[in-house]
Amino acid sequence: MVAEQNLMEGLSETLRKIWGFDSLRPLQHEVVESSLANRDAVVVMPTGGGKSLCFQLPALLSESLTVVISPLIALMKDQVDALNVVGVEAAALNSSMDEEEEADTRRKVLSGQMRLLYVSPERLLLSSTLDLLRQAKVARFAVDEAHCISAWGHDFRPEFRQLGRLKELFPSIPVQAFTATATPQVQRDIAIQLRMERPRRFVGTFDRPNLTYRIVAKDDAVRRTIEAVKRYPNEGVIVYCLSRKDTESIANALVANGIEAVAYHAGLPNETRRKISEDFAQERANIIVATVAFGMGIDRANVRCVIHECLPKSMEGYQQETGRAGRDGLPSECVLLYNHGDVIRLKRLLAGADQELVAHQNRLLEEVRRFATSHQCRHKSLSEYFGQEYVGEEDGCGACDVCLGGMKPLDGSTEIAHTVLGAISSLRIQNGVAFWAAVLTGSRAKRITDRGGHDAVGFGAFSAESPDRVTAWIHQLLDLGLLQVEDGQYATISITDEGQQVLTAGSSVELIENAALIQPAKPRKSKAGGTMEVPGMDHALFERMRAWRKQTAQELAVPAYVIMHDVTLMKLSAIRPSSTALLRQISGIGEKQAASYGDALVELIHESGLPTDQDAPSTAKKVIPTSLPNKTATYANSFRAGIAISEIASKHGASERTVWDHLATWVEIEKPDSISNWVPVDVQSEVKKAISKTGSELLKPIFEHLDGAISYEHIKVVRATLG
Helix, strand or coil: HHHHHHHHHHHHHHHHHHHHHCCCCCHHHHHHHHHHHHCCEEEEECCCCCCHHHHHHHHHHHCCCEEEECCCCHHHHHHHHHHHCCCCCCEEECCCCCCCHHHHHHHHHCCCCEEEEEEEEHHCCCCCHHHHHHHHCEEEEEEEEHHHHCCCEEEEEEHHHHHHHHHHHCCCCCCEEEEEECEEEHHHHHHCCCCCCCCCECCCCCCCCEEEEEEEECCCCCHHHHHHHCCCCCCCEEEEEECCHHHHHHHHHHHHCCCCEEEEECCCCCHHHHHHHHHHHHCCEEEECCCCCCCCCCCCEEEEEEEEEECCCCHHHHHHHHCHHHHHHHHEEEEEEEEEHHHHHHHHCCCCCCCHHHHHHHHHHHHHHHHHHCCCCCHHHHHHHHHCCCCCCCCCCCCCCHHHHCEECCCCCCHHHHHHHHHHHCCCCEEEEEHHHHHHHCCCHHHHHHCCCCHCCCCCCCCCCCCCHHHHHHHHHHHCCEEECCCCCCCCCCCCHHHHHHHHHHHCCCCCCEEHHHCCCCCCCCCCCEEEEEECHHHHHHHHHHHHHHHHHHHHHCCHHHHHCHHHHHHHHCCCCHHHHHHHHCCCCCHHHHHHHHHHHHHHHHHHCCCCCCCCCHHCCCCCCCCCCCCHHHHHHHHHCCCHHHHHHHHCCCHHHHHHHHHHHHHHHHHCCCCCCCHHHHHHHHHHHHHHHCCCCCCHHHHHCCCCCCCCCHHHHHHHCCC
């Protein structure tokens, strides 16, 4: 118990000193405990969940070397830069280093100074690297982007399969695998491929409540993309396209419409791609139109919108790519442009590949198609795909097109369906969706009349409707199997046997309409929790701080988020501390950051002429989630029954420390009438007095005020009752 208490104090002190945070999230705490206990583990923690901290913090607490295996030089550089900025000794071994840099890194590793060393799978298994690590006495291996090791995943990389040798070469050293996206099948495969011994498995909540998901009809890709991009002026936006040609076409169209955008794809010279990545990370460029080559190496926390101009190839890919939006927890948007033609296009690209691989990729693609055409809440669909239950509010999540626009039965569904089917069956010449939408809305454009569209049954039947709306109806009939896409040079459509039977028999057809596809809605902040609202935030000061951060990042050649997150700057612009000492009280600012940037920030605050020290840090209000996180929910019934912590821990096979963390989360959300089953009434009273006198929500000042007589666990639970 004493050792655990010392660990808790050391963890809190290190976390606060280095990163400026008061405490870990419950799942992070479990992973860190497991790492320090030298256990193998598979950790699935969605983007923005803080997975990097789970292998960085143990390295500091144990004062030992952790080797992080990462697939991209750019990704290694960003993490090393971020660690160096907060005062942690970290480096990477890669091909971009000169001899002197590599020699210096090796010297630090052997001297015991280095806490985190980043290497690629290929570099790790070179004899020179293995000799270095044997001499350095590595404490643990952390495999980042671990889904790359599984052929069942969405981004399999053969070089990762070599990592199975780690257990041969270093049999006594634990291996922890980290990824943001992995189905249960992929999680199992990761453990098998890495030859883990009795691994623990930690799976975070896949739902990202701060993201608003929208599926939009892909009738005019350029116009739809421009509509979304214009909602985020001067903010980070990524537009994903399927091909190099598409990236250049969309980027050029954006530029032609007065929007600064840059195309990025694997065909560009390495130096060009590197510059684009750095410009985006340092906020010199805001809008990148890219293939998925613009992927794992991209680390910008304040991307506000991710647009998919083409259907993703898998749900894992979609989750990871959309996960690059809103990593700082602030509201952000994900727009997917959908038409059935993209499904055919992607299937054609698989032609000629290994039959088993084609079948697997087609299954993954079918899951994406079902997601895009589903009438179910997008947050719920994503959670359930990754094997997690999603419990939303009765009136919907408030953060997807389905719940915002509402799916409603389309009036006159049967008549509309028969009109569309009748028109398509009346012409022998096959045409695409856009052609038939034009026919049904009465277009007399030359391309329509030349192909006899004006002679089709039902020509102009929907002249009062927009082509967008009619296009959505046609796509739904495709998804119902009443129409089909024909293989050929162009994606054309025809009526199916089932569709002909419906037309002949006059059978009823039920169509559902999503209002969001008719009239694009403005992005709306999610009703779910997790984002920060800072009362009294001054927007002008916030923008000046962002400009300072951008300049500082460029001078240091590091991503802007490495300096400070938007959320931290928002709190600074609201609280406006008058000194660097007071600056240290802001969550998200560690000791080295305060020492390096404190004077500049305080000067900006004084230059604003605004009143300083307006609020204590505790007044930055967190939006409390309306539903329990999945992990906490597993303990909820035990908490409601008032069962003792030790008994709950034994029942769930968890540490008492972990159960206390979940109890605090449960208390904060459910607000039970009493916590006396776990915290005596007199202890509650003492903690509340200490919080009142210290004026702080931070654990350590309260703990010290109470002379260490009351545990951190009790303090945290009592504090949760006051939230």
